[in-house]
């Protein structure tokens with residue numbers, strides 16, 4: 356009996372080994388036959404997962420690109436992937452072949468409580484996703500609505516400045532990220548439903564509940580998940596990420612239900628309209644309820660949840676990197692403050708309409724987003740097989756666009772590691788329509804270009820200009836010699852590993 360058991364075990368191990376080896380050999384032959392981009396040899400089972408490195412995947416992938424070229428083939432568990440690291444290849448993905456390459460890979464945790472079915476981040480680029488994007492372009496992020504909501508952004512910035520004035524009065528260093536995060540988050544939540552989301556006396560318990568759920572969900576969303584690399588075992592949810600995500604999605608949707616209900620009561624009570632995004636979707640609800648419409652209350656809840664996940668940290672992270680870069684480059688700091696002085700004079704508060712007159716400030720923001728793109732990589736999935744730069748990207752391949760690597764490519768940028776806003780003063784590179792070259796792509800591109808770009812653009816410029824116009828900034832004594840520690844921490848955004856601490860000085864005190 357024991358010898359039978361041993362034979363059975365041996366046969367099982369041998370057959371399993373044989374399956375692995377033949378799958379592996381099959382993959383290598385298929386790669387050669389299809390003319391896939393070059394890449395490191397995948398190991399059995401794990402493929403190239405170990406080559407990615409958890410700490411800074413954008414950096415390890417950039418190193419692979421130096422060795423294998425701007426299109427690198429990888430196998431992540433059983434999932435075939437191609438990494439894109441040059442502007443020329445990015446152009447093919449974001450423009451020429453975008454119709455076939457704009458799907459997203461399946462992220463298992465996103466399935467929690469059925470969220471994927473209404474997620475603008477995760478849906479395939481078909482009817483429902485198109486309807487959501489149309490609603491955003493025509494209504495929610497339409498220039499007229501964002502213009503009408505200008506006063507609320509000014510108000511949130513005034514609150515930020517008054518908070519920083521308090522810190523300035525103390526003369527002590529403080530973590531710049533915290534009040535900036537609160538301001539950017541509240542601008543987003545006020546734009547959506549006129550409620551402050553982050554902590555502070557004005558924030559409601561609903562707001563805080565939503566903020567907490569979103570913060571936790573972003574941590575889970577950034578955790579590598581074995582289910583995504585081995586979809587056949589995804590149902591087992593081995594790391595429990597989908598299970599842990601579920602109550603967060605349920606909470607977020609419950610809070611959004613309450614916000615909808617409250618607004619309907621306000622309307623019945625003839626309260627004046629707020630003209631925020633919630634009003635916009637309620638105004639359109641009768642159209643949405645028509646037969647065949649892709650948009651309904653569940654879709655809107657999915658859309659709002661995603662906006663928070665994608666928009667909560669990004670703008671404030673960009674502003675923190677900007678302040679750190681300026682504090683490390685006194686000449687650039689002086690120049691940008693000089694521009695603010697000469698354009699704004701003694702004007703009490705910066706306004707969004709001033710941004711167009713501040714080309715050097717705009718160049719500083721571009722340079723910060725080039726060197727420190729808050730979202731360093733974007734992910735797509737090929738819906739059809741396409742040929743890019745002579746290589747095949749087979750249907751079903753995950754495409755990893757390494758935005759960070761494109762932004763630091765020495766063939767495109769002189770002194771790519773150097774903080775040099777002047778490089779943007781002559782050209783016509785911007786984040787919007789004229790960015791045909793795909794050299795500067797912090798908001799991604801093509802059909803899936805960042806949905807919050809119009810709001811993020813206004814928020815980042817307005818907050819940064821206001822902080823610089825109102826205060827002078829110095830580093831704490833212990834950081835004066837060494838400068839700011841610019842080490843990155845990878846997550847759903849790349850943030851500063853050591854949060855920036857600085858001292859604000861009200862200008863008239865100097």
Ligand code: HEM
Nearest residue numbers: 476665666669670730733797798799800803805806807811
């Ligand atoms: C400086 C700030 C921001 C940066 C750098 C940024 C960057 C990005 C990037 C790189 C993508 C992926 C685009 C692609 O796949 O091609 C993206 C997508 C997205 N962003 Fe932003 N973002 C910012 C702010 C915001 C804000 C404030 C919001 C919300 C209002 C937002 C909402 C979204 C959404 C919903 C998507 C998914 C779009 C889709 O898949 O169709 N983002 N963003």
